[in-house]
Each structure stands twice: as C-alpha cells, then as structure tokens.
Amino acid sequence: MKPFTKKSFVRLWTAFLLAGLSMVSFTGLSSAVTYKIGDTFGGGKVAYIFQSGDRGYVEGQQHGLIAAEADVNTTYKDAWDGDSYTGTYVWSTSQFKTENTTDYAYQELATTGTEIGDGAGNTTKILAKYPAAIYPNSAAAVAHEYRGGGFKDWFLPSKDELKQLYISKSIVGGYADFIYWSSSEMSPSVAWYHIFINGLQGDSIKSYFKRVRPVRAF
Numbered sequence: 001m002k003p004f005t006k007k008s009f010v011r012l013w014t015a016f017l018l019a020g021l022s023m024v025s026f027t028g029l030s031s032a033v034t035y036k037i038g039d040t041f042g043g044g045k046v047a048y049i050f051q052s053g054d055r056g057y058v059e060g061q062q063h064g065l066i067a068a069e070a071d072v073n074t075t076y077k078d079a080w081d082g083d084s085y086t087g088t089y090v091w092s093t094s095q096f097k098t099e100n101t102t103d104y105a106y107q108e109l110a111t112t113g114t115e116i117g118d119g120a121g122n123t124t125k126i127l128a129k130y131p132a133a134i135y136p137n138s139a140a141a142v143a144h145e146y147r148g149g150g151f152k153d154w155f156l157p158s159k160d161e162l163k164q165l166y167i168s169k170s171i172v173g174g175y176a177d178f179i180y181w182s183s184s185e186m187s188p189s190v191a192w193y194h195i196f197i198n199g200l201q202g203d204s205i206k207s208y209f210k211r212v213r214p215v216r217a218f
Helices: 006-030 119-129 139-144 159-167
Strands: 044-049 064-067 075-077 084-086 179-185 190-195 201-205 215-217
Touching (some): 044 215, 139 179, 159 201
Antiparallel strands (some): 044 064, 075 084, 179 190
C-alpha cells in the first residue's frame, strides 16, 4: 500500500471541493421553481405572471398574483340596514351621505390606482379611511382579513388586476357568475367592478353589494 503523501491529500481535497461545488450548483438550480397560471402556490392559485411594464416585474425573476381558491363567503348582518348577507359586500360602508355627513359611503379617497401593482396600496388606503375594526364587512376589509395559507398580505385587486383574474378564471376556477369589486375608485360615489359572466367592466355605487376574491403577490 502506497503511503499517504501530500500530493494524495491535495488530490483528495480537490475531489471533495469539486463534489461540494456540484452539490451547491444542483441545489441552486433545483430551487429555481417556475410557476404557471393555475398552479397551487402561496395559499391559493397563480392567476397572473407579471409582464414587462407591470409594477412588480423584475427581469430574470418570476413574480405575479395569487388568487384565493374561493370567494370570501361569510354571513353577517349589515350594520346599516340590519339585513343579513352571505358572500356579498359593499365597497366602503352602507351609510349614505344624506344620512351621515361625518362618515359615509361616498367619501372619495382620490388616490387609488387602476393598474397592475396598485391593488395592495389601494387596499391600505381604503382601510386607513374605513378601518376593518369599525367596518369589518367592506370589500377591502374582508379581502385583507382573509388568511388563506396562513398569509396576512391578501388584498382587494385593482381594476386591471381583477381583469387578469377574469382572463384566467377558467384555469383558476371557483368563481361565481356574478359581479366582483375592484379596489379602484372612479369617482366619489362609485368604484370599478368586473362582471365574471361576460367580462365587462363598469362602475357601481359604493354601497351596492358584490363579491370579493382576495389576491396576494409573490
């Protein structure tokens, strides 16, 4: 048996080092998972992959929107009219300007956006004006309080984000043939919605009741 020389030690160390680098390289590649629309991930299903020009797009990285797997569907009694509702929510409150001049449904935020990437900021602005602790059944509040997958960063999608949810609805699934709120205002009294029957977008009085599908970004 040949003696263990310094040269042998160097060769052995080099072999271990190369093996270690190979393992690191393999591990790095295997962790770079690519998702597609409809994949279950992050507490819901991937509904949109950010494209160049979208807020949140990073070249060489994959980011997008995750939709909750189902609409928010709680049953509650509305504080204004006293009636019970299941699965439909007002945009802000059900209070009317003519009845309450200090806090009412038609107070305009004036700073909500409509583009992809605006939904989270819109939701924060809505809840700053209408806190969930006081108005727990607004569209923004129920979207933000959703806890799918244990995540706490769900929000009400913007007008353009909601459009992408409609485009991918047949792949993501679970939507109702109904009207869904976005977090984007159009004027003091109305906000944008999307009809998930025919794909049309429009604006509606904020105190009307519509469905909510929370989203989060990844």
